[in-house]
Amino acid sequence: MIKILNNLRGTITPRLDLPFGKLSIEPGAALAMENDTILAIAPPETLRQQYPGAETIDGQNCWAMPGFVDPHTHPVFYKTREEEFEMRIAGKSYEEIAAAGGGIRNSVRALRQASFDELVALAYRRMRIFTEYGTTAIEAKSGYGLSLEDELKSLRVIKKLSALLPLTVVPTFLGAHEVPDEYRDRRDKYVDLLVEEMIPRVAEEKLAVFCDVFCEKNVFTVAQSERILLAARDHGLVPKLHADELHPTGGAELAAKVRAISADHLLKVSDRGIAAMKDAGVAPVLLPGTAFFLAKTEYAPARKMLAAGLPVALATDFNPGSSMIQNMQLILTLAALQMKMTPEEVIAGATLNAARAIALEKELGSLEAGKKADVILLDIPGYKYLPYHYGVNHVKMVIRHGQVVHRAGE
Template sequence: MKADIVIENISQLVTMEGPDRPRIKEEMKNIGLIENGIVAIAGDKIIFVGEGKIPSYIEIGKETIIIDGAGKTVTPGLVDPHTHLVHGGSRENELAMKLNGMKYLDILKAGGGILSTVKATQNASFEELYKKAEKSLNTMLEFGITTVEAKSGYGLNTETELKQLRVAKELNEKHPVDIVSTFMGAHAVPKEYKDNPEKFVEIIINDMIPKVAEERLAEFCDVFCEEGVFTVDQTRRILNAAREHGMLPKVHADEIEPLGGAELAAEVEAVSADHLVAASEAGMKMMAEKGVIADLLPATSFNLASGKFADARKMIELGVPVALSTDYNPGSSPTENLQLAMYFASLILRMTPEEVFTAVTINSACSLRKEKAIGSIRKGKKADIIIFDSPNINYIIYHFGINHVDMVVKNGKIVVEKGRKKGAF
């Protein structure tokens, strides 16, 4: 077999060797590390992973690209399983409100927050949403993200929710980054239904979900289960309706108040429960029993400046598989930099570098149900590979605030070189 790309002399090769399932407890520290590693790629697949020299049965031709990995760290492509990629407008005007002491839910009640972005998204054209999201995708790719989840939820009417999901679908077809879509019409209650939220729940169940399913626009359904947004009962009904239409459940759970979102996520056997800043220990234990992935978003907690963060150490101790995301959105986490979220996870959530890399590779892949294809460097898997200009994983976490990516190989093609994307896509 002839290799198209060979990465050799790798100082630290992080393979995430092991079963294609979420890693828990001590498993999160086993990253399958190989020193003096080597990876060979043919087409869009990995054909060899090991140490030392390339085996003789793999042909090296004149056109084979040889990359020297000396002094570099090589990992699977990073997976960001919680973003609000497609949206209109921006909310930098809320910075002054935050500095003056307004809380997230207070800004929302005043017509800001999500509702502000909803108005901008409703008014934006398909092309405007596409260009804005494409720019963010390019940034994400340069930071090493090769697969990303994209939620709707800034439409809050059927027409705009479908528009958001159609933008994500077209981007998935045209951009190197793989996009996994989530329907999140239950992101907030529109102003016109403020006094009758049940009516809006009925619209989500009876109109939005069937139309999203008819066009096959989303693999998952998510609900913001939070005080002043959607109750546990409303969340349950929406997720059950979505499951009947083929969408798997996720939950924005216990982000601000301990409403019982973690317990509900376990009850409905959600693929993931996200945020979990205020989750109860009982809810964490239930999640561990049901294998619900905890998708933590430390950049959001940092930016909200509440001083409250998810208890990652308790979750890992209890056997909850942990993933990490940017939560990229225009309000509470306006950053595409997953490496920054990784730093927060280590410094503030007290996760080791090994646990952090497990969280942004195989565990995040599992939270999108893509673990058979991505999330580890193994023969037969998709050739989504990051080359960091760093001698080891510790340095990537330790030296924060910069982009350590040197090169990105996506689907077997070099799409980022010297930290910058190659040409137009």
């Protein structure tokens, strides 16, 4: 089945053959798709001649762009945590809230009480919002179970949702998100459990592609993180890392050492860490929504990483504690204003580079023949308008794998 998306203002996309931060803009172009794949981007009359009898989809005078790829999310949780939001307003820091029994361990206690079906229903409603805001692929982490049984439950929820939702969902095992209550006075025993039981089981059941660790002061040390990620690698899971977020621990250097696909957060990354990531080909994933939601004045040094030639990616970090947002469009505005990324850089960072950070750049992240037809239509006069007019949803239509899966107002 061939479909032509016509009556577009044109197409906006980064491309694999362009340097990072350069977009290809084709005013007046139309886009042909066959089944789930992009066939061609060309003037509408050319496509009509080439594919007579193709079905047409009205582009409503919008710009077409690749669907957003969100390479860092934590969507499987039970309770929301608006009471901690209120504590932050009153001046408590994220770490003070965690020390008072809030934070990740609060979510863990709640998730352990929830059934598989309850979690599927809740996460389904939350994850539909990704689609409404133009996201067509996400990475989704476990990490609020922190026991073999509850981590497997979370990963099975992710697997179930990837079949139910019009969204590519890449699963990540994050059993090393925090040390659970019952292991607080014997933390290395929890690392033993991760390495000896949880990772082998997750790999055996093929429930995750990546293995992530929250490498942070008072969470997992660099040495513990290395042990966990090397065990993951031995079982065929690709390492990822929450690195250098609250304190400079050397997380970026560790990401390079274990050949992680990405290092995420990086507010406190060192110059040595940036150089090591560049040498090892580690993608930086920056999460300005988290810094914003934690009311920080400091953001990750994106310009330094861009100057070093790193392909900076952006993500929401959607989670109930530190970043309750599914909307990548607002993330682009925050990245532009707070990290001084250009409109071109934020668009590339939320599409092609985000796909790179989850190893899907050959399939997703740009409008190119042969790639998956994940296309969003935006009611904007041009790409610079996208991060500029903020806090509204510019998405008029979402096409995923060649199928219209969302229309604004429906």
